[in-house]
Amino acid sequence: MRILVTNDDGILEPGLRALQAAAAELGEVTVVAPDSPQSAVGHSITVLDPILTRRVHVEGRFWGTAIRGRPADCVKLAWRQIMAEPPELVLSGINAGSNVGINVLYSGTVAAAAEGAILGAPSVAFSLEMGGEIDFQRAARHCRAVLDGLLAGGLAPGELVNVNIPDLSAGRPKGVKVVRQSIAGIDDTYQRRTDPRGRDYYWLEEAYDFRDPPADSDVIALRSGYITVTPLQVDLTASNRLAHLAGLDLQAGGAP
């Protein structure tokens, strides 16, 4: 199996190394990842700038391609140029920090997997909730167990799955839950400061508290100590609103 491994934290990060090692037992792994951290870049792609690439030997263990670009660029470029044949599986992570709830929308880790799904490969994003102890080796074993189950069950071309491992410093995960993505908001805040020239600037403060996430959601399951598995899609259509909008008179203004 041809497997592409990428991430959004950067090619030298331990989460990627752990995922690469777990994937190498399943097939032939190609690593293409950003040369620097790309957190919260969402589904950015590089359109107007060149994408610089560089071959790197990571920790004396494997070769990969570091690119000066976004996580989604890594997958596009690997698919179109770097790999002789397209990957049969795209894995992204293991991200240092969870990607649940609306953070899924901001996540470069998930966007890289989504790009793999758009291009037609089954694609899985892996993230590890931060806590006391950060053990990517242990996290990778849980990722691998979930991945084995997904592969045994059959991942369709273009299928996209988001996996989150709970903070392992609290002990073993309580189990695996297949859950929805929450869309509960975050009460985040900015610090306002003034620069030496009198201009306002703002820093986003760290915020992890979701407002009333549903009990059956990824946010609650992860917080309760479960590994969360959420099937995602790249069709953003709100199907349940199509009929309502189709019933409206949308040329009311009679525009010329």
Add this chain to the structure above:
Amino acid sequence: MRILVTNDDGILEPGLRALQAAAAELGEVTVVAPDSPQSAVGHSITVLDPILTRRVHVEGRFWGTAIRGRPADCVKLAWRQIMAEPPELVLSGINAGSNVGINVLYSGTVAAAAEGAILGAPSVAFSLEMGGEIDFQRAARHCRAVLDGLLAGGLAPGELVNVNIPDLSAGRPKGVKVVRQSIAGIDDTYQRRTDPRGRDYYWLEEAYDFRDPPADSDVIALRSGYITVTPLQVDLTASNRLAHLAGLDLQAGGAP
């Protein structure tokens, strides 16, 4: 009505001016937009850097806040800091270039509206297909007609709508169609070049051709000359795959 207007092309662009003018007839408009073009940045937000802001007077017509950040930052910052009370409507655009099909995922224009929806306001993204003649004034009249229809029909808090105006150089739009977002892929390509130090770099080539978009999709309706209206959602859960995944043994590996 308190209306926030933003875009991804930058605060000085004519598409934003046209949308600002159309919105000003409906309520009190606040403009917060990026200080430079932010195409294809998707749902990025600025987490690790400060967000610089600057008050600007645009073409002698209105004041706005230019920010060194992403389209989604504009909406978050306007909501949390710049506006005395949260907006009751968020409008993003008019983007120079269509945002249909999977380009919806890469679009900063759509991401800004999605951020408004996450925060709880009805939010609409507007984009204009490029063609021979670029007439944002005429495009804005069509946007306004669609918006009037949406408002008359009732936009719920957090409702997200993506509107595309066809190339107007071909004549009047044929009408308005409420359609799904296509997820058909794009056969895009990279040009490979070598820098003076022998390193490979790549340029993404322009590509607009979707592979087999469905007949009832935004891509086909826009290409056929219709204004497209697509309800979107920020819940990416692939609901139709939940039951399948829940039936798998995802702890098959028996991870420690």
